[in-house]
Amino acid sequence: MRKSLNLLIIIILSAILVSCKKTGDKKDIKIQKKDNAPKSLASISEEFDKIFDSIKEIKEIENLSPEEFEILKSKENEKEKEKPEGQATEKDKELTKTWKDIDEKVEKIHKSWNDYEVEAIKKSANPVKIKEFKQNLNLCTKAIENRNSNDILDKSRKSILSLSSFFDLYKDEINGDLLKIKYAAYQANLAEGNNEEEAKKLLDATGESITRLRQKLSEDKEKTKNLDKLNLSISDMKESLKEGNKKVLELKRDIIIDNIKLLHRGQFSLQSNLW
Structure with a gap:
């Protein structure tokens, strides 16, 4: 009888210890969770990176003559195709495609900002910074619409500086x-x-x-x-x-x-x- 009682006590104590360990593990998980920015904010920064890269690509293409671009592309494609007179050059096609990609990127930024703005307000972001970023983003969008590379770079630089203050909230x-x-x-x-x-x-x-x-x-x-x-x-x-x-x-x-x-x-x- 005494042995059975001792065994029962050991089982109960073991169960309590296991329970405490699990609770402790859960607390550790909570402590280890990082305070990072949400995906919507990270996405804005990523899209601006892509815009910088695209503008760099556009400037490189613009510095090539149509003939130089053709030679470059023909090396990539192994064969150069003859085009009827009056048809858009490969250089023009590539520029049009890259500009279209930039249009899509700035549209994604606007959507991601709309997703994030509520969170910024909840985190007590500075209203002046919110207004500043939105103004810079709108100016950047207008520069993209006007296909003005230098203006896009200027407004994008100002936009990422404004954006940095929201990451600082975490x-x-x-x-x-x-x-x-x-x-x-x-x-x-x-x-x-x-x-x-x-x-x-x-x-x-x-x-x-x-x-x-x-x-x-x-x-x-x-x-x-x-x-x-x-x-x-x-x-x-x-x-x-x-x-x-x-x-x-x-x-x-x-x-x-x-x-x-x-x-x-x-x-x-x-x-x-x-x-």
């Missing part, structure tokens, strides 16, 4: 600081003559973002390594400002953007798993 989010660095890189690329000092100030200011990113990514060795690459690429661009060479600055800017994309990918992948 304590574990890194994309707010990445967008600020991206804005600085694009703006610094425009440095000419007397603008060199202003460009240096923009790149110097990224130090605050790098510090915040280092704190948030300290436990991830791979991301910390990519962050070091990003920091070094910013320093390289600062050094290149002295030369004032447009091509060099474009290359340094593109390296910064590529390093930002490495950090972006990990963050967006995490968001996809959470939503």
Whole structure:
């Protein structure tokens, strides 16, 4: 009888311990959940990235003569087809297609913003920032409608800077600081003559973002390594400002953007798993 009682007590205690462990595990899961931006906000940033890439592609195509473009395409397609006189060139067709893609991208941004705006208000986002972003987005849309590449780049840069403030509403989010660095890189690329000092100030200011990113990514060795690459690429661009060479600055800017994309990918992948 006594042995049976002892056995019963052991079984009850074991059940209590297992129950407590499960409860503890649930608490740990809650604690580990990251405070990241929703997919709708991340989507806006991604579409702006695609617009920047498309405008770069358009500028490259525009700098080619129709004959140069034909030669380039013929190498890709292995054969060059003869076109009847008066028919649109392959260059024109490619430009039309790329512009249509940009139209679709800005439409997606408007839809994603509509999905996200309610969340921004709930998170007590600054109304001035909301208004600022919407104005910049509308101006960007008009520039796209007018097929004005330089104006699109200008309004897109301002849009991503406005957008960064919404990512800052989430304590574990890194994309707010990445967008600020991206804005600085694009703006610094425009440095000419007397603008060199202003460009240096923009790149110097990224130090605050790098510090915040280092704190948030300290436990991830791979991301910390990519962050070091990003920091070094910013320093390289600062050094290149002295030369004032447009091509060099474009290359340094593109390296910064590529390093930002490495950090972006990990963050967006995490968001996809959470939503």
